[in-house]
Amino acid sequence: xxxxxxxxxxxIAADIRDGVTSAQEVIGGxxxxxxxxxxxxxxxxxxxxxxxxxxxxxxDARRAAGQEIGPLAGVPFAAKNLFDITDLPTRAGSKINxxxxxxxxxxxxxxxxxxxxAILLGGLNMGxxxxxxxxxxxxxxxxxxxxxxxxxxxxxxxGSGAATAAGLAPxxxxxxxxxxxxxxxxxxxxxxxxxxxxxxxxxxxxPFCDSLDHLGPFARDVxxxxxxxxxxxxxxxxxxxxxxxxIEPTLPxxxxxxxxxxxxxxxxxxxxxxMPEADAAVAVVARALGATQxxxxxxxxxxxxxxxxITNGESSAFHLERLRHRADDFDPETRDRFLxxxxxxxxxxxxxxxxxxxxxxxxxxxxxxxxxxxAPATPCPAxxxxxxxxxxxxxxxxxxxxxxxxxxxISCIGLPVVTVPVFxxxxxxxxxxxxxxWSEHLCLRAAYALAATEVSIAKPPVxxxxxxxxx
Amino acid sequence: MSDDQPAFDAGRHCDAMAAxxxxxxxxxxxxxxxxxxxxxxxxxxTVFRTPLDGASFxxxxxFRAGKHEDGGSA
Numbered sequence: 001x002x003x004x005x006x007x008x009x010x011x012i013a014a015d016i017r018d019g020v021t022s023a024q025e026v027i028g029g030x031x032x033x034x035x036x037x038x039x040x041x042x043x044x045x046x047x048x049x050x051x052x053x054x055x056x057x058x059x060d061a062r063r064a065a066g067q068e069i070g071p072l073a074g075v076p077f078a079a080k081n082l083f084d085i086t087d088l089p090t091r092a093g094s095k096i097n098x099x100x101x102x103x104x105x106x107x108x109x110x111x112x113x114x115x116x117x118a119i120l121l122g123g124l125n126m127g128x129x130x131x132x133x134x135x136x137x138x139x140x141x142x143x144x145x146x147x148x149x150x151x152x153x154x155x156x157x158x159g160s161g162a163a164t165a166a167g168l169a170p171x172x173x174x175x176x177x178x179x180x181x182x183x184x185x186x187x188x189x190x191x192x193x194x195x196x197x198x199x200x201x202x203x204x205x206x207p208f209c210d211s212l213d214h215l216g217p218f219a220r221d222v223x224x225x226x227x228x229x230x231x232x233x234x235x236x237x238x239x240x241x242x243x244x245x246x247i248e249p250t251l252p253x254x255x256x257x258x259x260x261x262x263x264x265x266x267x268x269x270x271x272x273x274x275m276p277e278a279d280a281a282v283a284v285v286a287r288a289l290g291a292t293q294x295x296x297x298x299x300x301x302x303x304x305x306x307x308x309x310i311t312n313g314e315s316s317a318f319h320l321e322r323l324r325h326r327a328d329d330f331d332p333e334t335r336d337r338f339l340x341x342x343x344x345x346x347x348x349x350x351x352x353x354x355x356x357x358x359x360x361x362x363x364x365x366x367x368x369x370x371x372x373x374x375a376p377a378t379p380c381p382a383x384x385x386x387x388x389x390x391x392x393x394x395x396x397x398x399x400x401x402x403x404x405x406x407x408x409x410i411s412c413i414g415l416p417v418v419t420v421p422v423f424x425x426x427x428x429x430x431x432x433x434x435x436x437x438w439s440e441h442l443c444l445r446a447a448y449a450l451a452a453t454e455v456s457i458a459k460p461p462v463x464x465x466x467x468x469x470x471x
Numbered sequence: 472m473s474d475d476q477p478a479f480d481a482g483r484h485c486d487a488m489a490a491x492x493x494x495x496x497x498x499x500x501x502x503x504x505x506x507x508x509x510x511x512x513x514x515x516x517t518v519f520r521t522p523l524d525g526a527s528f529x530x531x532x533x534f535r536a537g538k539h540e541d542g543g544s545a
Contacts, residue, residue, distance in 0.1 A: 305517035312511055324493050327500075336500050340507035343488035348515040355521040357529050401510060 003029035005167030008221035023056035023074030046123035070117030081123035124159025133403035146461035154187035161188035179407025186430025187382035197414025201236030220458035269300035303409035306352035313349035316341030367436035377430030
């Protein structure tokens, strides 16, 4: 069977199970592709080839012996380099962390995927210490957008978005504190799930801001996204935030459609006036989902400010010793934000936490009347690398703190979101499907409906048409 | 926050807090640090507009007594 870098993960698993191909053939194909394309895309910072090939051989041997293999047997995946990977230092996009001893054990989510026989290919590029929306990194170089290598992949889970979009791994893991799954999903044109805060355990991942940190998957296929998410669910007592909820599988209801769901469009703060690509993408998704009602998300500006202050306060206090003693070893683009955050008054932080609870109460009331809310993921498609400012509704604003203007209020209160890609041109842009707490199944159902009607598809990057034949 | 509060002076705030925290802010870093302090101050004005009940006080961080295995934070 010929190697297909864009085959969905669930089909790869089925082909290996059926003997159409082998885990070793699949992993060999992806490693070859990474070697060829990663120098241009810069999505991977570490490639765990030896481990991957050994695991693939073990899976093939088990299958040949008629023994059980897992539901993701032989499926390659990769993880943002803030996830612990055995025998590697957890760099979290930084130079400083490279001095740390190698991890002695994988992060829980990597362990859970490995337990079902998915195969880790390596660690992925990211913005330093996750304080980033661009994907630029002074230490490892910028992660480049596979749809246009001169543009940003988005951050901070830049490598996760880029590797998934470029066909370097059908599944990847990232983190989202203020938008770091949803922004790269939008810029790279893939599906991303930021689950409810507290759903997936963060154990053995390097933190950014404990009050707001989430982990979640990226994929080019909604079934893959749901499958990976289902297989990673479950309480872990070592993450104090992780909810002690039963596993709530989403695959059984994935194809139920959106009939009967009350779906609204976010207005007010989320207005896309003056943002033509975002406006068109929201309109296409709303039309496909039959949504006409516009709801005002009152207090979204307060939630965004709260998320900003909570992030500033917690992350900068966490890095204070590093800022005192190794400030020169930070990426200048993140260092100066951390320095400012370290000096933030406690009262601002605590008022942010109080406002967060207030906004949650507002939104819980809104979710009594709607099931899903449609909102833009980013105000624009991927900016060019090095771009420093952004025109937002006619006003020129600094780019870095404003790319997440639509994602930040949502993660502030931990709502589940699936970001779906829309291609109006060669450059994609994402749309958020936002649910009430613990309703990931509804977000995924709507995403599946959009994919089934080809409103949202993760198109292979254009460069791939040029290079694919050589691989 | 009262309306008659003096305007925020990011430079003075930076000088006082950097010394208190043992942070060195170089001349090269200072303009960007002040820019982000000013953004944070504007964000604080926004969160202080939240129509809160005066008795509401629920910082979100989770702490539970006991060991990890008990569901606590150890």
